[in-house]
Amino acid sequence: MTGRNTICKLQKKVDNKEKLVMVTAYDYASAIFAEKAGVDMILVGDSLGNVVLGYDTTIPVTMEDMLHHTKAVSRAVKEPMIVADMPYGSYEVSTEEAVRNAMRLIQEGGAQAVKLEGSQWSPLVKEMSKRGIPVMAHLGLLPQTASLWNGYKTCGRDETAAWALVEAAEAMEEAGAFAILIECVATEAAKLITEKIDLPIIGIGSSANCDGQVLVLHDLLGMSCGHTPKFVKQYAQIGEQIEQAIRTYAEEVRSGAFPDAEHSVAMAEDEAKRLY
Numbered sequence: 697m698t699g700r701n702t703i704c705k706l707q708k709k710v711d712n713k714e715k716l717v718m719v720t721a722y723d724y725a726s727a728i729f730a731e732k733a734g735v736d737m738i739l740v741g742d743s744l745g746n747v748v749l750g751y752d753t754t755i756p757v758t759m760e761d762m763l764h765h766t767k768a769v770s771r772a773v774k775e776p777m778i779v780a781d782m783p784y785g786s787y788e789v790s791t792e793e794a795v796r797n798a799m800r801l802i803q804e805g806g807a808q809a810v811k812l813e814g815s816q817w818s819p820l821v822k823e824m825s826k827r828g829i830p831v832m833a834h835l836g837l838l839p840q841t842a843s844l845w846n847g848y849k850t851c852g853r854d855e856t857a858a859w860a861l862v863e864a865a866e867a868m869e870e871a872g873a874f875a876i877l878i879e880c881v882a883t884e885a886a887k888l889i890t891e892k893i894d895l896p897i898i899g900i901g902s903s904a905n906c907d908g909q910v911l912v913l914h915d916l917l918g919m920s921c922g923h924t925p926k927f928v929k930q931y932a933q934i935g936e937q938i939e940q941a942i943r944t945y946a947e948e949v950r951s952g953a954f955p956d957a958e959h960s961v962a963m964a965e966d967e968a969k970r971l972y
């Protein structure tokens with residue numbers, strides 16, 4: 697145990713060319729396993745809307761949802777930095793509301809940092825940083841607004857788009873963001889951003905050219921219920937194992953094989969005799 701992964705510790709790892717590992721988690725048990733596996737950062741992502749709450753998009757996820765799940769994760773882990781997503785509608789209305797909501801995720805939720813989506817928010821990131829709130833910027837594909845605007849597409853696929861992403865990342869760096877997550881960014885554009893920006897660049901679907909990677913836990917475990925993006929590598933088939941285990945349990949209940957003596961508590965023999 698070496699204590700919490702701070703911004704400085706994470707930056708040092710990047711300076712030493714160590715890749716940063718981030719994974720999402722939304723509950724106590726999965727956060728425990730993520731810490732045991734040695735991840736650097738846990739993202740309480742608003743992807744919880746898709747993979748845990750059953751919504752089609754992340755738009756319905758509320759501050760109360762985020763707080764509920766961030767609290768569960770923060771009760772579990774000591775070392776990984778916890779980054780909580782600011783959900784749709786929690787930072788767009790006014791700076792005051794955004795700052796208040798970010799502080800709630802840190803103060804009540806137990807996160808060490810927040811993440812928000814979009815290149816237009818560098819002035820807000822500056823305000824938050826001034827108030828001591830560590831912000832991870834999220835650029836590239838922006839799931840909160842993708843369904844409303846241009847859909848789920850790879851970003852930075854031509855020279856102009858690649859430089860636009862670099863400019864957006866520079867604005868976030870200047871504004872005081874401590875790291876940038878880039879989602880679904882073309883390989884060469886991701887390389888350019890990582891070379892040009894001194895902050896840790898965490899990629900998802902953005903090639904190995906980043907300083908670190910993040911994946912949605914349910915995707916990497918093979919237990920997501922909807923569409924699995926092309927960039928996801930499944931490291932297990934936990935969904936199938938869960939289904940099989942529950943199927944066997946159901947069969948054993950129906951056949952009377954479970955619970956057997958081993959999984960029951962018997963009285964002492966002489967005590968049992970007194971019953972009949």
Ligand code: KIV
Nearest residue numbers: 720741742743900910
């Ligand atoms: O909510 C989420 O899980 C994300 C992904 C891009 C990692 O933001």
